[in-house]
Amino acid sequence: MASKIRESLLVSLSAHQDEYLSGEQLAKEAGCSRTAIWKHIEELRKEGITIDSKRKKGYKLMQLSQQDNITETDILLGLQTTSLGRSIHHYDAVESTQKIAHKLAQEHAPEGTLVIAEEQTAGRGRMARSWHSPKGSGIWMSLLLRPELPPQKAPQFTLLTAVALVQAIEDICDVQVEIKWPNDLLINNRKVTGILTELQADSEQIHSLIIGIGMNVNQKQEDFPKELVDIATSLAIEKGSEVSRAAIVQRTMYHLEKYYHLYMEKGFAPIKLLWESYAISIGRHITARTFNGSISGIASGITEEGVLLLEDDQGAVHSIYSADIEINPKNREKE
Template identity: 40%
Template sequence: MEDKRKQLIELLFSNKEDYISGQELSNRLNISRSAIWKHMNELKNVGYEMEAVTNKGYRIIKVPNTISEQALRWGLDTNWFGNLINYKPTVGSTQTIAHELAREGASHGTVVIANEQTMGRGRLKRYWDSTFGLGLWFSTILRPSSLEPKNATQITLVAAVAIARALVKHEVDVKIKWPNDIFVGDLKLAGILTEMQAEQHLVDYIILGIGLNGNQGINDFHPSVQEKATSIYQVTGEQVNLNHIFQTISKEFEQMYELFLEKGFGPIKLIWENYAYKMDEWITIKTNELWEAKLLSIQNDGALRVKDEQGTEHTLYSAEILW
């Protein structure tokens, strides 16, 4: 029964611009017209909106908020990002699966996405709260043949710019916190994790992981992060369609990634600085000790440029910053 329903959705999505008749659906699925009608009602019950026109047939006009492979593809306007989508209801970590697929030869732009991660992780192996059905948790395989390993960390900043540009289109005013977070006010909305497999001067592949809080209420977060995290729902007061958010991020990232490979980091740097969190403000930096510094900019290699209280400038490639 589930297989027939999945095939029905795939047929409707493959003909999303046109109607497909009940008789054709019946013939292609080898089930009765009444079974088609029953499946249509069940799809409506889980959030799909269908249009049925006499002598024309059926078509999907709206997908549910919760993600599925078919809903993610419906409206995806990219050339290569997400051409192959590996959807899982629940996984340990999408990063782990993406690494496995990359080692097996999965193509550039392959996406691993899940409704839930039970062992989601962020930078420095910190736990990432990935509640079922309430956010976007996905990892993408990138194979940038012209990128040197020393410049691979810039992909994190490229992704941050893409996410920021995408969320602004959904009326969410965000800032980028160096090196890998998206903030609304002083609360974390999204995080980015970039991991690489490379040899000397050759990048084999990069795994770009993105976690974005979509429809959580405050009680959906673990108590340890309730005062640190937020979601699009908490910011806007409205439930969002996670499929649409994914599609917007995908398109923006594809554009920013291609700009980066063609023009270098310069154009990305300018956009990044327009979204920078606490630009020209004082921050606390933890190295061997705690010290105060003013955030000045990022460099063309993605490093953070700051100035301490004595006026001395420093370049940070990796640091724990207490924002």
């Protein structure tokens, strides 16, 4: 993690990209000497960040690193949040960012701690499935939250995160993203992002909530393994050009923080409305494959607790907590 000085410096420079900021002002904001500021500026320049300096005027951020990096510096420069993503643990390669985030949670890491890796060697998805997380081309990250909520509410955070991710991707890539319950984000019917929400709790309160996000960003079609090539896509494929991973992370943190605050103030209702507006499966005839067999019917909505309601052909309504969803062909014929 960066020092507090470096973090303050990055926040100040990125918040005022068009202005020169005096060394004195930067030092005051960071609570350090002007010499310390100068040393940190030199370090950032060595990392490839262009910072102009003018006598009597001070420092101005000219250009971020040209490479598609997601180091702590790259993310902090331009991060528009007050707590989410402010404490960053960046790794070249890890087994799984979820595992590290759980460990940090037990070591009392603060809310908003973000674990991010260039590569996962044992990335995990839902239902203990593996998640293909190759080096440098995706976003593999886990965010720690500590909401003062009962464990029944935890699954709502998968849906809240989906909403934030849809908006982050649409902001940066200008493509239309859809949500497939519970945790898949699709572009043109192919999966681009998955969410894995894990929790530690007692009966009454969540102790830690770890939101894992895996996103295909700059893979080309031929980069996907054979078994995924027909069902997966990346932001770059859909947008037609490379995408800044740091920008996606920053924008995701921004929307997540916004909706997290909204949720804590107003409850799940506004999030639910947004989620439903992005959801591909609601109102359609689907098949849900659960542990106990398959059920087909119309997906009629989600409950306040994020449970999918499925009305079967006899009119009975089933609460689906966990399943793989398939949208049935007869919908497509109708369209």
